[in-house]
Amino acid sequence: MNSTPTPPEEELTELYRLLVTVRQLDIAAVRWQRQGIIPGYAPLLGQEAAQVGSGYAVDTALDFVFPTYREMGVARAMKVDMVQYMATHKATWHGGLYDPAATHLAPIQAVVAGSVLHAVGWAHGQTLSQHERKPGTGSPVALTYFGDGASSQGDVHEAMNFAAVMKAPVIFFVQNNGWAISVPTAAQVAGGTVAARAAGYGMPSLTVDGNDVVAVLAATRQAIEHCRAGHGPMLIEANTYRLGPHSTSDDPGRYRSLADEQVARSLDPVLRCADLLRVEYGTQAAFFEAVQADVEAETERVREGLEALEPRPGADMFKYVFQEKTPALELQEAAWRGESEHV
Amino acid sequence: MSEQTATAEGTAPVPTEPESHLEHLSMQQALNRALAESLAENSKTLIFGEDVGRLGGVFRITDGLQQRFGADRVFDTPLAESGILGMSVGLAMAGFHPIPEVQFDGFAYPAVNQIICQIGRMNYRSRGTLPMPITLRVPSFGGIRAPEHHGESLESLFAHVPGLKVVSPSDPHQAYHLLKHAAQRPDPVIFMEPKARYWQKGQVDTADGGTLEGARVARSGRHVTLIAWGAMVARCLQVAELAAEDGIDVEVLDLRWLKPIDAAALALSVSKTRRAVVVHEAPRTSGLGAEIAALVTEQCFNVLKAPVERVTGFDVPYPSGDLEDEYVPNIDRILFGIQRVLEHRRG
Numbered sequence: 001m002n003s004t005p006t007p008p009e010e011e012l013t014e015l016y017r018l019l020v021t022v023r024q025l026d027i028a029a030v031r032w033q034r035q036g037i038i039p040g041y042a043p044l045l046g047q048e049a050a051q052v053g054s055g056y057a058v059d060t061a062l063d064f065v066f067p068t069y070r071e072m073g074v075a076r077a078m079k080v081d082m083v084q085y086m087a088t089h090k091a092t093w094h095g096g097l098y099d100p101a102a103t104h105l106a107p108i109q110a111v112v113a114g115s116v117l118h119a120v121g122w123a124h125g126q127t128l129s130q131h132e133r134k135p136g137t138g139s140p141v142a143l144t145y146f147g148d149g150a151s152s153q154g155d156v157h158e159a160m161n162f163a164a165v166m167k168a169p170v171i172f173f174v175q176n177n178g179w180a181i182s183v184p185t186a187a188q189v190a191g192g193t194v195a196a197r198a199a200g201y202g203m204p205s206l207t208v209d210g211n212d213v214v215a216v217l218a219a220t221r222q223a224i225e226h227c228r229a230g231h232g233p234m235l236i237e238a239n240t241y242r243l244g245p246h247s248t249s250d251d252p253g254r255y256r257s258l259a260d261e262q263v264a265r266s267l268d269p270v271l272r273c274a275d276l277l278r279v280e281y282g283t284q285a286a287f288f289e290a291v292q293a294d295v296e297a298e299t300e301r302v303r304e305g306l307e308a309l310e311p312r313p314g315a316d317m318f319k320y321v322f323q324e325k326t327p328a329l330e331l332q333e334a335a336w337r338g339e340s341e342h343v
Numbered sequence: 344m345s346e347q348t349a350t351a352e353g354t355a356p357v358p359t360e361p362e363s364h365l366e367h368l369s370m371q372q373a374l375n376r377a378l379a380e381s382l383a384e385n386s387k388t389l390i391f392g393e394d395v396g397r398l399g400g401v402f403r404i405t406d407g408l409q410q411r412f413g414a415d416r417v418f419d420t421p422l423a424e425s426g427i428l429g430m431s432v433g434l435a436m437a438g439f440h441p442i443p444e445v446q447f448d449g450f451a452y453p454a455v456n457q458i459i460c461q462i463g464r465m466n467y468r469s470r471g472t473l474p475m476p477i478t479l480r481v482p483s484f485g486g487i488r489a490p491e492h493h494g495e496s497l498e499s500l501f502a503h504v505p506g507l508k509v510v511s512p513s514d515p516h517q518a519y520h521l522l523k524h525a526a527q528r529p530d531p532v533i534f535m536e537p538k539a540r541y542w543q544k545g546q547v548d549t550a551d552g553g554t555l556e557g558a559r560v561a562r563s564g565r566h567v568t569l570i571a572w573g574a575m576v577a578r579c580l581q582v583a584e585l586a587a588e589d590g591i592d593v594e595v596l597d598l599r600w601l602k603p604i605d606a607a608a609l610a611l612s613v614s615k616t617r618r619a620v621v622v623h624e625a626p627r628t629s630g631l632g633a634e635i636a637a638l639v640t641e642q643c644f645n646v647l648k649a650p651v652e653r654v655t656g657f658d659v660p661y662p663s664g665d666l667e668d669e670y671v672p673n674i675d676r677i678l679f680g681i682q683r684v685l686e687h688r689r690g
Contacts, residue, residue: 064436095468106436107468111460117426118461121433128389128415128439142433155456158426165421320467321506323474323529326603 004218009281015213016277017291018052019270022073024295025082025302026244029072029089033248037306038090042070046211046243049269050175052077053216054238057224058104058143064122066106066115066144070175074145080105082298083305090306093316112146113153116172119144120159123168123233138228139169143220146172149180151194160233164201167232171223172198174235175210177242178264182255195237203233210238211269214276241267314340364550371541373515374404374480376549377522378442382412385440388526390417392427392444392480401446402482402541424454428479432461435475442526444480448535449492451481455500462531463506475506477531478522483511484574484624485671486539488664495661496625498572501533502602502634509601511535513561513576515545520552521599535601537574557605560612564594567618567681570609570635572598575622575672582677591681601631609635610642617643618684620652622672627655649687654680 006012022044029041044051051073058065060078067074075085075098084098088108095107109115119142126140150156151174163170174194178185186192198205204226208219216238223234241264245252252261277283318325318333368376381388390405396419399406409417420427424445431441445451451458458479465475485494501509508530512518518536525532553559561576562583569579576597583593596612598604613619619639621632636651654672662670 093470095470097470099472100436100469101472107465107473111456114456114461117429117457118433118436120426121430121435122437123433124430125434125437125439129437155425155429158421158423159429161421161423162426162430316470320469320471322508323466323471326508328603328606 004212004215006276006280007214007217012214012273012277012281013283013287015052015056015217016270016273017294018056018073018077019048019213019273020291021295021298022048022052022076023270024299025076026072028299028303029086030244030248032303032306033089037303038086040091040248041089042247043244044070044073044242046241046264046269047175047177048073049213049216049273050210050238050240053213054143054145054173054220054236057217057220059140059224060104062140063224064104064106064119064140064142066119066122066142067108068112068115068145068147068150069108069110070147071108071145075105078103078105082302083309086302086306087309090309092309093312113150113155113159116144116146116150116153116156116159117162119170120163120166120168120233123163123170123227124166126169127166139230141224141227142168142170143173143224144170146174147180148174148176148178148185148188148194149183151189151197152180160197160201160203160235163233164203167230169227169230170233171220171227172233172235173220174237176237176239177210178240179242179246179252179256181246181250182252184256193237195235198235201233203235205235205237207237207239210240211267211272213269213273240269364548366547366549367544368515368519368547369542369544370512370515370518370536371402371404373519373547374522374536375406375408377519377526378405378408379411381442381523381526382408382416385527387438388416388440388442389434390442390444391420391430393422393446394419395444400444402538404480404482404536404541405444424450425457428454428457428462431477431479432457432465432475435465435477436473440476440478440526442478442480446482447489447493448481448483448495448497451479451495451497452492458501458507458533459504463504466530467506474529475531476529478525478528478534479531480522480534480536482538482541483535484537484539485661485667486537486574488667491661491663494667496623496656497533498535498601498623499625499629499631499634502604502631507531507533507602509533509535510599511537511573511601512599513537513571513573513597514540515543516547516552517559517597517599519547519549520555524552524555535573539574540577543577557600558596558598558608560594560608561597562593562595564592564616566592566616567620567684568594568596568612568616569620569622569677569681570596570598570612571622572601573624575624578672578674579622579677582674582681585674586678586681591685593681598635604631604634604638606638606642609639613639613643614646617646617648619643619647620654620677620680620684622654622677622680624656624671626658627653628658630655649684652680652684
């Protein structure tokens with residue numbers, strides 16, 4: 001299956017639990033969109049191992065993660081509250097309602113490749129404040145996610161070059177899911193891989209089977225160790241497949257065949273982890289049934305939480321533009337209050 | 344970094360004349376002083392950009408700062424503006440107060456995505472948990488016979504963006520105090536330096552900056568208000584002297600903050616003079632003059648003797664040096680503007 005040593009049973013069990021949770025939440029979110037509970041969602045179906053394996057490796061007290069709009073699996077692995085995370089998909093607040101400073105997960109980012117440079121800045125900041133840490137303490141690490149499509153953005157080049165020049169502790173985690181909405185990787189990534197570009201920046205890279213949660217976890221831990229030790233940035237390209245549509249507004253039938261999707265389904269990351277548990281640890285059906293029951297209960301709690309989530313007060317529009325609100329904004333807020341029936 | 348020099352900078356510089364706090368400085372020197380003191384007063388303040396380290400910046404605004412504060416606090420970046428501004432976001436998230444430099448106004452365009460979509464929105468997106476105390480220094484406006492993209496006026500572009508504040512000093516005293524003030528703000532500030540005024544000297548009172556919010560009356564007058572900022576303030580003051588010879592008493596309002604605009608100061612001045620002329624280098628259409636005209640009209644409609652006049656650059660790309668003086672509002676064009684509001688008769 002892979003050359004990576006199998007993790008201890010407890011850890012593999014936890015990884016499996018996370019994979020199933022994320023799978024279930026993801027499928028449920030699409031259902032909730034169809035039911036009108038949330039207006040839109042960007043499914044990650046097929047990418048669970050890439051997200052859980054990498055997110056699980058993060059030390060959330062130390063490191064900082066910079067997601068795109070499709071990293072629910074990372075967020076769940078980091079123990080971010082799923083109602084607060086999903087609030088972005090309920091159109092409650094763009095960045096979600098979780099506290100980025102407390103969770104160490106940056107706000108959900110809708111600009112493709114928008115936050116890759118932020119990770120470099122944050123990471124360089126850790127180098128600059130090295131003297132504030134106890135001697136011998138490794139550097140906190142920034143982990144930034146982007147896809148094969150985003151790799152075409154100039155900001156990704158700038159970020160990799162800056163990080164390599166400054167030896168910033170950043171992991172560039174590429175989820176190559178085969179599709180940038182409708183455009184396949186072959187029409188997107190010259191040379192075929194993003195990982196190959198790392199050499200041009202003098203930066204090591206790892207290419208990993210993104211559907212193998214054990215391999216992704218091992219690769220991410222290796223990269224974290226590299227960055228903590230002060231060896232500069234590293235790139236991981238996790239090859240996976242976006243089994244679902246780009247978003248709930250997308251129709252993959254217009255650009256790929258069901259046969260293609262069937263091939264990809266045979267690599268299902270959740271089933272592979274279950275197989276590994278059975279083979280390595282003789283895990284019994286009762287365990288899998290119990291996990292399924294727990295996950296369904298959690299999914300139900302998230303649904304209830306989302307349904308109970310009220311719109312933010314309109315005053316929030318004005319409240320968070322600045323730390324120091326301008327007089328013009330105060331006037332506009334007063335006018336809005338005076339002319340609104342909803343306050 | 345050089346710890347010992349950083350400590351030496353820990354106290355405010357001793358004025359050359361302790362009893363007066365008055366110094367004769369160029370704007371370049373005043374800005375350099377303000378940056379040095381900002382670095383000394385806040386260990387989280389960082390300066391970075393293209394050539395700001397060893398070289399001290401192409402305009403020497405950061406001259407000597409890397410030697411004094413070390414290469415951790417003042418450093419050169421690779422030559423990529425989006426990278427500089429995107430990196431600023433991450434540094435702000437890590438608790439730093441970045442003062443990045445974009446080498447010339449026109450070089451801000453490659454960074455517009457990071458400035459508008461990220462710096463302007465991160466505080467909002469994060470519901471106030473990730474403030475962006477970033478002061479972006481931009482050598483701005485025209486007047487130095489520079490190549491293309493070295494003479495842009497970006498104020499209305501940035502003033503239009505929610506989440507950004509915009510300020511432009513007009514003289515060394517303003518430059519010193521406004522830059523120190525901006526660097527202490529918890530919000531992003533685009534600091535537009537009038538590069539044509541870098542080398543003119545003026546009196547700087549380092550002890551007393553007065554109020555640093557809002558506009559200031561640069562010259563008091565009774566007949567007409569000239570509203571300007573940056574390099575155009577000095578030109579308007581010249582115009583005021585010339586107009587005085589003809590018995591026209593001109594008030595010059597140095598707007599300073601282009602976002603937020605000091606609407607109350609506009610109302611106060613124009614209620615008195617009943618005539619207003621806005622002067623800016625930027626192209627006319629959708630320039631800040633239109634916003635100012637609207638603010639004046641909303642507040643002073645009943646007392647205005649004439650429509651608000653605009654003396655501006657034209658709706659053309661900023662021209663080559665040979666044609667620069669034809670483009671940037673000059674003394675004659677401003678005098679014509681004054682004449683038009685003075686001679687206006689209601690139909």
